[in-house]
Amino acid sequence: MQGVSLALSNPAATAPFASLAARSRGRLFEEPESATRTAFQRDRDRIIHCAAFRRLKHKTQVFVYHEGDYYRTRLTHSLEVAQIARSVARVLGLDEDLAEALALAHDLGHTPFGHAGEEALDACMEGYGGFDHNAQTLxxxxxxxRRYPRWTGLNLTWETLEGIVKHNGPLIGNGRGLEDLPRAIVEYAEVQDLELHTFASAEAQIAALADDIAYNNHDIDDGLRAGLFTFEDLLDVPLVGAVFKDVYDTYPGLDPKxxxxEAVRGMIGRMVGDLIGETKTRIARIKPQSVEEVRGASEPVAAFSAEMSENDAALKGFLFKRMYRHYKVNRSMSKARRIVQELFALFHAEPNLLPPEWQQxxxxxxxxxxxxRVCDFIAGMTDRFAISEHKRLFDLHDERMS
Structure with missing residues (x-):
């Protein structure tokens, strides 16, 4: 592995425990460093330019792509996460570019049709190593x-790969061993040690919590837009109800839109403020003086307060019942699961139906x-390609033969 040879670093990364690009552990395959970009900026750019990132435009989380132009997709969600992560990293003196790269990459491994597609593909892969979206991202x-002649993959820095794999905490320890992890992570551990027993950097922890902030709040927005629940339904949800009441009191008669x-903006602001406040409290207690001390800490350095964590759980419970398990969403996701299952069964039984490059x-x-191979092919599909491919292969009246 090559270390970074240029002393380029994000000037905003002033915390002693920030991940400094100039001190990166480097890349698995040696290559010249950029004269104009830090190693983490280069990682971010490689992620933005990769095919998997572009496909996020037509991958969804709750609503299938054709149900409306205004609902979030994996791409718009990733951009929102990146904005929040970068803002929080700046306040805390962390490397904004690493936080942004991790936020932009965090959903690359998701299947079409959100969690319904992931559940279906994991069931199809039972006995074949299973499916996990985080491992698929790796x-x-x-x-x-495949973008480079001398290696497969994007050859990202150690810190970016570590953050992608461990953003939710250590993967081994407390009775869990390497053999308990998804196969893709186990296979990569044989090539490069990502120190799976430790926490990831503070930047990775921030990116993971930015994900929580973004999807909770945009699901409120999308759920209201879809008519799955009303403003009044939200008034009894902790924190959310208080924010909506504040808006009503401050702006009587305001247009519902x-x-x-205003309420979603207020929710994001309160959650971001809580994250910054609790993280500063933990930093003062843990006193990390290096990124290595962040990794070796006995607890995450970035977190919500206990009260905000309870509010977050209450909101997730509301959304699960009123949105993710709404009968209209159930119907859509039932069809999505069948599409994934039937495509997998057909390609697995008849791999000669795969495009030539996927037959290899x-x-x-x-x-x-x-x-x-079939799992990789289906996981990479967008919603609309999966629907089109299913129709082409199963609809006998579809005149398209290839």
Missing amino acids: RILTKLE LVKH GCDGPKGMRTAR
Whole structure:
């Protein structure tokens, strides 16, 4: 692995425990560093330019892509997460570019049709190593993206790969071993040690919590827009109800659309403020003097307060019941699961139906390697491509033959 040779670093990264690009552990494959960009800026740019990132435009979380132009997609969600992560990192003196790169990459491994697609694909892969979207992100970034002649993947820095894999905390320890992890992570651990027993950097922890802030609040926005619940339904939800009441009191008779925007903006502001406040409290207590001390701490340095964590859980519970399990969403996701299951079964039984480049590496009908190739192919599909591919293969009246 090559260390970074240029002393380029984000000037905003002033905290003693920030991840400094100039001190990066480098990349798995040696290559000249950029004369104009830090190593983490280069990682961010590689993520933005990769095919998997572009496909996020037509991958959804709750609503299938064709149900409305105003609902969030994985791409718009990732951009919102990146904005929040970068803002928080700046306040805390962390490396904004690393936080942004991790935020932009965090959803690359998701299947079409959100969690319904992931659940279906994981069930299809039972007995073949399973499916995990976080492990799939690592697989995309280190193996499936083909943009360079001398290596597979994007050859990102150690810190970016570490943050992607461990953003929710250590993966091994407390009775959990390497053998308990998704296969893609186990396979990569044989190539490069990402120190799976430690926490990730503060930048990675911030990116993970920015994800929580973004999807909770945009799901409120999308759920109201779709008519799955009303403003009145939200008034009894802790924190959310208080924010909406504040907007009503401050702006009597305000247009409902503006009420929604003002309340969501207020929610994001309160959650961001709580995250910054609690993280500063933990930093004062833990007193990390290096990123290594962040990794070796006995608890995360970035977190919500206990009260905000309870509010966050209450909101998730409301959204689960009133949005994610709404009968209209259930109907849409039922169809999505069937599309994924039927595509997998067909391609696994008849891998000669795969595009030629995807047939490479298969080991015949129903084979173990064929299952993983089919899994990679389906996981990379957008919602609309999966729907189109299913129609092309299963609708006998569809005149398209390829």
